[in-house]
Amino acid sequence: MAGNSFGKHFQLMTFGESHGEAIGGIIDGIPAGLNIDLQMVHHELSRRKPGQSNLTTPRKENDEVKFLSGLIEKDGQITTLGSPIGFIAYNNDSNSSDYNHLEKAFRPSHADYTYNVKYGVRDHRGGGRSSARETLSRVVAGAFAQQLLEKECKTQISAYVERVHDISMPNPPQFYEKNQIDSSEVRCPNPEIASRMEQKISEIKNEGDSVGGAIVMVAKGVKAGLGEPVFDKLNADLSKALMSLPATKGLEFGSGLSGTLLKGSEHNDEFASSNGKIRTKTNRSGGIQGGISNGEDIVIRLWFKPTSTILQDQNSVDSNGNEIVLGGVGRHDPCVLPRAVPIVEAMVAITLADHYMRNHSSKI
Numbered sequence: 001m002a003g004n005s006f007g008k009h010f011q012l013m014t015f016g017e018s019h020g021e022a023i024g025g026i027i028d029g030i031p032a033g034l035n036i037d038l039q040m041v042h043h044e045l046s047r048r049k050p051g052q053s054n055l056t057t058p059r060k061e062n063d064e065v066k067f068l069s070g071l072i073e074k075d076g077q078i079t080t081l082g083s084p085i086g087f088i089a090y091n092n093d094s095n096s097s098d099y100n101h102l103e104k105a106f107r108p109s110h111a112d113y114t115y116n117v118k119y120g121v122r123d124h125r126g127g128g129r130s131s132a133r134e135t136l137s138r139v140v141a142g143a144f145a146q147q148l149l150e151k152e153c154k155t156q157i158s159a160y161v162e163r164v165h166d167i168s169m170p171n172p173p174q175f176y177e178k179n180q181i182d183s184s185e186v187r188c189p190n191p192e193i194a195s196r197m198e199q200k201i202s203e204i205k206n207e208g209d210s211v212g213g214a215i216v217m218v219a220k221g222v223k224a225g226l227g228e229p230v231f232d233k234l235n236a237d238l239s240k241a242l243m244s245l246p247a248t249k250g251l252e253f254g255s256g257l258s259g260t261l262l263k264g265s266e267h268n269d270e271f272a273s274s275n276g277k278i279r280t281k282t283n284r285s286g287g288i289q290g291g292i293s294n295g296e297d298i299v300i301r302l303w304f305k306p307t308s309t310i311l312q313d314q315n316s317v318d319s320n321g322n323e324i325v326l327g328g329v330g331r332h333d334p335c336v337l338p339r340a341v342p343i344v345e346a347m348v349a350i351t352l353a354d355h356y357m358r359n360h361s362s363k364i
Contacts (some may be wrong), residue, residue, distance in 0.1 A: 001119065001129070006241065009357035010148075012141040012350060016091075017123050018131030019099075024088035025137035027070070027144055029357065032082030034148060036071065041143040047342040048139045050333075053185040055201045057333045065089045065140055087140055091133075099125045104319045105326055109308040116319065132246045132336070135343045142346020145353035152360070155352060159217040159344040161188045161337045162301065164197040165204075168214075173299050175218040187341045205334035208311030212247070213337050217300045217344050219352065222287060224295035226355040233291025234355055241347040242302055247336050251302045254286025269296075293355075302344060307333050 005013040009029045016023035042065070049063040050056055070085030071078050102124045106113040111130035115122040122128060149155035160181045162169050169190045176189040184194035186201065204211050227234030235253055242251055259267050262284075269280035269289075280296055287298035311328035318324050333339060 006244070007350060007354040009361055010145060010350060010354040012138065014134055014137035016134065016137070017128040018091075018126030018133040019123070019128070020091065022088050022090045023133055023136045024086070025141060027085040027087075027141050029354075029361075030070070030080050030082070030085060030144060030148065031357075031361075032080055034080040034151065035077045036080060036144065036147060038067075038078055040147065041065070041140060044139050044143045044146075044342050044346070045136065047182065048136065048339050050339070053338070055185050055198060055205070055333075055335065055338055061089075061092060063089055063136060065136075085144070087137075089136055101327070105324060106316055106318070107308065107326060108314050108316055109305075130246070132339075132343075135245065135346075138350070139342055139346045142342075142349045145349035146345070148353050149349060149356065152356065153221060153223045155219060155221040155223070157217070157219045157345045157349050157352075159215050159341045159348075161186055161194075161197065161213065161341065162216045163214040164188075164200055164335060164337060165211040165213060167193060167196050167200055169193050173216045173218060173301065175220050175297065181341070185338060186335075187338045201335045208328055210307035210310050210332070210334050212249070212304045212306040213335065215302045215304065215337055215340060215344050217298075217302065217348055219287070219298040219348055222293050222295065222298050222352060223356065223359075224293055225359060226352065227288065227290075227292035228355070228358060229291040233288075234293055234351075235286075235288045235291060237355065238298075238300065238348060238351050241351045242300070242344065245340065245343060245347065247304045247307065247340075249303045249305045251300055252286075253288060254299050255284040256286075256301060259284055298348075300348070304336055304340060307336055 005011060011028040012025055014025040045063045045065065049061055051058055051060040065087050068086035068088060070081055070083045072081055111127065112122065115130060146157060158175055158178055158181065160176055169188065171190060180189045181187050186194050186197045188194035188197055239251060242248060255267065267284050269282045269285050272279055272281050283296045287293055287296040309332035313328060314326050316324055316326050
């Protein structure tokens with residue numbers, strides 16, 4: 001199976017299945033001498049882990065990560081050695097028996113059929129490699145990437161839930177501090193809207209169903225000049241990174257699809273000089289022009305589909321082509337968005353760190 005690595009200079013390879021022994025990864029390309037706050041890493045994992053609220057799957061995993069290489073304690077600090085950073089987190093609460101009936105059955109809108117067609121074999125327990133459990137490794141790497149970016153260029157990355165089903169924030173996309181976002185279980189920084197979202201998810205959960213929605217990500221303090229046209233444009237690599245996440249259906253930068261309704265005279269971001277710095281008066285480009293960051297905030301809206309696992313009977317077929325009815329069993333998130341927020345931040349951080357190192361690896 002190919003396709004398990006991401007990045008060119010800041011690289012991540014992940015391994016493990018949902019109900020296997022463990023999940024883990026290898027981070028390569030991080031420079032030596034970077035002091036790492038491991039508490040920050042574990043905090044980011046706590047924002048992603050299952051069982052954190054009534055809005056998420058009841059699966060209980062501590063997501064305690066053990067680092068195997070690439071770090072050393074020096075003068076009371078955990079410091080990178082410049083060598084590959086290996087890490088592992090063991091699975092402790094995988095109820096594989098919940099999936100016995102799926103060994104030869106294909107769940108609607110899951111990767112069961114496509115994995116079976118491509119590889120001729122699949123791990124039916126919790127989706128195996130296609131499970132969102134794999135994203136634990138991305139959050140670990142993303143926490144390292146965020147610390148690298150903050151040290152080198154003061155970049156801050158923050159995402160929040162903008163919409164759940166048909167309930168949406170009226171506020172335009174903007175940067176919110178993480179403590180404001182995390183003040184609600186649904187990770188929406190608008191208290192009134194957050195309450196309505198939480199009620200909607202609870203209702204859907206009681207029905208054994210699921211809903212999707214949208215997440216907004218804003219990265220501020222991004223250095224101008226990141227991106228490698230023509231095939232490695234920054235927006236192209238960010239798109240690949242984010243569309244590699246489970247349940248993603250589409251994304252837009254800056255004005256996005258609404259910008260296609262404007263005329264050029266209405267949409268163009270005019271330049272101006274401010275305190276000796278060149279800035280744009282507006283940011284409909286979403287911080288990227290010609291595939292290269294321009295120093296303004298990078299603004300992305302990302303759409304997620306309803307969770308494919310639901311607790312309702314569904315029609316399907318088995319591996320022999322026989323029509324069957326699949327009963328709704330197992331554990332799932334009625335809405336993936338609250339736990340997806342730190343994963344979105346992680347993939348953006350990994351991509352920005354990779355492009356930053358393409359520009360500056362010889363200077364770090």
